[in-house]
Amino acid sequence: MSKTDVSRRGVLKTGAIAGAGVALPTIFTASSAAAFTNEPTGSTVTLGFNVPQTGPYADEGADELRAYQLAVEHLNGGGDGGMMNTFSSKALQGNGIMGKEVKFVTGDTQTKSDAARASAKSMIEKDGAVMITGGSSSGVAIAVQGLCQEAGVIFMAGLTHSNDTTGKDKKANGFRHFFNGYMSGAALAPVLKNLYGTDRNAYHLTADYTWGWTQEESIAAATEALGWNTVNKVRTPLAATDFSSYIAPVLNSGADVLVLNHYGGNMVNSLTNAVQFGLREKVVNGKNFEIVVPLYSRLMAKGAGANVKGIHGSTNWHWSLQDEGSQAFVRSFGSKYGFPPSQAAHTVYCQTLLYADAVERAGSFNPCAVVEALEGFEFDGLGNGKTLYRAEDHQCFKDVLVVRGKENPTSEFDLLEVVEVTPAEQATYAPDHPMFAGGALGTCNSGA
Numbered sequence: 001m002s003k004t005d006v007s008r009r010g011v012l013k014t015g016a017i018a019g020a021g022v023a024l025p026t027i028f029t030a031s032s033a034a035a036f037t038n039e040p041t042g043s044t045v046t047l048g049f050n051v052p053q054t055g056p057y058a059d060e061g062a063d064e065l066r067a068y069q070l071a072v073e074h075l076n077g078g079g080d081g082g083m084m085n086t087f088s089s090k091a092l093q094g095n096g097i098m099g100k101e102v103k104f105v106t107g108d109t110q111t112k113s114d115a116a117r118a119s120a121k122s123m124i125e126k127d128g129a130v131m132i133t134g135g136s137s138s139g140v141a142i143a144v145q146g147l148c149q150e151a152g153v154i155f156m157a158g159l160t161h162s163n164d165t166t167g168k169d170k171k172a173n174g175f176r177h178f179f180n181g182y183m184s185g186a187a188l189a190p191v192l193k194n195l196y197g198t199d200r201n202a203y204h205l206t207a208d209y210t211w212g213w214t215q216e217e218s219i220a221a222a223t224e225a226l227g228w229n230t231v232n233k234v235r236t237p238l239a240a241t242d243f244s245s246y247i248a249p250v251l252n253s254g255a256d257v258l259v260l261n262h263y264g265g266n267m268v269n270s271l272t273n274a275v276q277f278g279l280r281e282k283v284v285n286g287k288n289f290e291i292v293v294p295l296y297s298r299l300m301a302k303g304a305g306a307n308v309k310g311i312h313g314s315t316n317w318h319w320s321l322q323d324e325g326s327q328a329f330v331r332s333f334g335s336k337y338g339f340p341p342s343q344a345a346h347t348v349y350c351q352t353l354l355y356a357d358a359v360e361r362a363g364s365f366n367p368c369a370v371v372e373a374l375e376g377f378e379f380d381g382l383g384n385g386k387t388l389y390r391a392e393d394h395q396c397f398k399d400v401l402v403v404r405g406k407e408n409p410t411s412e413f414d415l416l417e418v419v420e421v422t423p424a425e426q427a428t429y430a431p432d433h434p435m436f437a438g439g440a441l442g443t444c445n446s447g448a
Contacts, residue, residue: 010329035175036366037152037447038130045100045365047072047352048107048129050120050144051158055111056238057136058267059299060159064134065106066337068343071352083353084330086325086381091360098359109135111238113143120144124151130365131156133351136264136344138162138211145174152447154367156351159344161295163214164419166395167436175374175394177354178347181215182435184294185222185312187400187422191312196257196290198227198434203236203255205246205270207262208235215261217435219294231255236262236270243270247277256284258291267293268303275307296403298342301415308415315401317346319384320420326383340413349415350382368444385424392431393441400427
């Protein structure tokens with residue numbers, strides 16, 4: 001029997017998680033030996049949208065929900081079709097997924113791994129979700145990805161930037177469209193070298209969880225390769241709202257660059273505190289003091305206001321891109337909600353379409369058929385140019401953007417400008433790169 005036959009018929013080790021060797025929870029077992037978890041049997045199919053509706057990343061979560069709802073509308077034949085019209089794959093017809101109307105349920109991750117797992121588990125067990133997607137935290141993404149692997153459903157990761165998501169914690173049932181910390185370092189380093197030179201002393205403030213750790217490692221390695229010296233690395237709690245006590249020591253550290261490995265509300269607050277302490281006006285070691293925010297978003301820029309002016313960072317996507325796919329999405333999202341989408345919105349919209357397209361191309365909702373359809377899949381028309389879902393680790397490779405806060409924004413949404421489009425080749429690394437070592441992709445689990 002061929003690999004395709006095995007995948008599409010769902011003939012896997014009955015009663016066990018593929019590659020895990022432990023009993024599968026009864027609730028996740030499929031309806032028959034050759035079936036799979038939550039096999040759709042009626043006229044509808046249910047997707048689970050698991051996002052932070054409370055907590056420090058709630059703004060990102062709210063925009064993700066908007067994009068998910070837009071994607072469902074387009075899949076079901078409503079609206080203007082958005083990026084379904086520009087997507088290089090033409091499998092989606094606006095008649096749901098394989099003729100089944102798309103329904104969805106939502107959950108609140110609270111930006112907490114335990115809450116996110118519980119929410120995803122409920123959507124799988126109680127609501128019959130055949131795919132889980134979402135999140136704006138790598139800790140959440142890794143936790144939910146692991147759960148989906150055990151449960152035998154596909155996980156289409158939302159906003160997760162830790163190297164570990166497709167590194168040591170990668171799973172066969174999980175896929176990531178977002179970029180990662182290594183890619184941010186690869187894109188930012190040449191720009192920082194041109195702006196600030198090779199003789200710099202950097203001080204890192206870092207969110208104390210998997211994303212912050214790997215972001216710090218990536219940026220430190222990329223800048224040290226330029227000749228920069230890392231003065232200190234200080235971890236900060238994800239729940240922190242006032243970073244004054246962490247900013248004060250920077251003043252006497254000898255650092256002339258502050259790297260804020262923070263995201264969402266954390267970045268808004270830490271950057272605001274840094275500006276309040278006068279860091280942007282300081283001259284240290286004969287150089288103007290600089291601040292770098294490695295992972296940026298429009299929502300963060302809006303929250304931080306004028307404090308972002310001139311500050312550089314990287315982003316996965318930006319609404320000002322002029323390619324056909326990006327502009328189609330911006331028009332569609334803007335018409336529905338009255339403002340442009342964020343990178344979080346773009347990511348999860350794409351993930352929803354990519355999952356639906358993979359089902360159509362595979363001719364099956366079976367997770368193993370979907371995995372086979374996505375592994376090594378090359379496509380265009382969804383923004384960021386030509387894109388590859390690499391088979392070895394399920395990481396997406398595409399162009400990476402370097403942005404900076406605009407000095408003279410024209411509106412509350414026009415806060416960032418793209419200063420460099422880094423080609424995918426420059427941000428690509430070997431599957432066995434040391435920053436992504438450990439763990440194994442394993443094999444697909446259909447829940448059969």
